[in-house]
Amino acid sequence: MIRLHKWKLLAIALATNLTILLSLAVGDIKPWASIDWLDIIGEGGVSLLAALWLVFTLNSRPTGSVTNLLSLGLALIFVGTFQDLMDEVIAIEDGLFLRGGIESTLMPLGLVVLTVGLYHWHKEQLLFTEQRRKREQDFREYRMQDTLTGLGDARFLKQQLEALQTQCQLNHQPLTLLLLDLDHFDQTNRRFGHREGDRLLRELGELILLNLRRCDLLCRYAGDRFAVVLPNTGELLAGQLAEQLTRAVEHFAYKTNQGETVYHSVSTGMATGADKSEDSAQALIERATLRLLAAKDLKAPRAA
Template identity: 50%
Template sequence: MPSLLRHHRLKLFAVLLAANLALLLHLAAGDPIPPRDWVLLDIFGEGGAALLALAWLGLVLKSRPAGRVTNLLTLGLGCVFFSWWTDCLDEFIRLPEQVHWDHWLESVPMPLGLLLLTYGLYHWHHEQLAISAQMEKRERLFREHLLFDKLTPLAGAGYLRRQLQLSLAESVREGQPLSLVAVDLDHFDAINQRFGHAEGDAVLQAVTQLLLLNLRRQDLLCRLAGDRFVILLPHTGEAQARQLAGEMALAVEHLAHKTRQHGERLPLSASVASAMALDEDAEQLLRRLNLALARAKQSLALSA
């Protein structure tokens, strides 16, 4: 968790910088109020609210990765903190009557911050729903699947073939399309050679979680062998499968995986292929998928 806070230190620095600039601005334009004239109830109320907003901001930055939702929550809480902070400054510094900009500093950031917070919480809600659905999918996977890969853990090649045969029969019976997508990491052997097999295993686990998060509830992800994954897509035609394969390749390419030892970001990419089921059995469909993947990797090698 502390490492996440380090990633967000610029955001925290910007909030504290804005608070200090407001303090300097008040000191330059006004005069300090003697302690005997302080209103302790207002100080505790407004100052305590500002400190709570700052504490909430710290908790958000400590527990969340970078992204749009984190940025919205940070901006919202930063504005709320700034509004309460400038309101609290009036309890210590008396500004001349002709000064009006302090009202803008106190009033404008608050509704803006609350709007940003609301928008951020809305997206956070949808993010949590997606995570809950993924957890439900994983629980179902653990409960129902018997043939697991020990590393990821995903169903292996044996389960994929059994499930594919059942899905093909169901596809024919219901008259619905069925497709497969293969995802094969590029230059995975180089990662094992340079960083060791433990780091290679960590990459496979990270890619597994990434692929799972990008699937639908009815899809099935299996680890076929090594660094090759196969996704079973019920009720999915050729065009949709090809589009999903491209999305998987982009997701792997944008995965910000860092080595455990040195924190070095590993550039990842994947070759993908898709195949829609025709009048064939499971082995024939898998063979055609593997041929399409081999052509994709050959094209990558020629373009390199």
């Protein structure tokens, strides 16, 4: 990664060498006895740390505006502290800009640039975190997706039903779960094959979606059974929506690959949770399932 920043490193090396040459040009090396080694250790340590931070930054980041700000800020700090280190080794006359002027200028300027770079780096990290969160959420939702229809599966239904129940209870609104079960679907599979049955389920899913509101949620619960979550919907309105879906399925003329037209019907079962209901998602599903089974029993042929 650091090879991407070779021109930055070259510029910093040139600035460092220029600082040494200018210091030697206007001053003389101090006698060994007059050098304050404690200052050299302190200022040299700061300069060394700035150089290490600069190398670590360039070695871990791609090129870009944020990298440029971080590296420029650290480079200014490094050059400023390095010049301060030169003052401890080379005697420069008072009044010259090189004696403390470079450090007094580059150090605060470097800190300002570095602070701006850290601010944009922080925003960059927040963006990456949000993108990672979205990818993880999409991955979780993808794992709870029915591979045949592309709808949410039973696990996704339960998860979303619990969330919508909580929301409706907070807003003092009813919520209804509607189950739709295709009648005599096994006969379609036996007559036309499972591939034809799979295509029928996909097209039925699209048909039901076209007849739902934007706030409603459709999932494939199991086999030929679909589940519809109706937020802010009481039993009366849910019954009307169920009737509309039933008629839509009954009027759907499914064309098989053999050229035949097949009509189907559905049985429905629904359960409504009031705004103050403490029913769990599983309890709502069980109540809707019992009513669905009762509706299918009414359609079952009676023995003579």
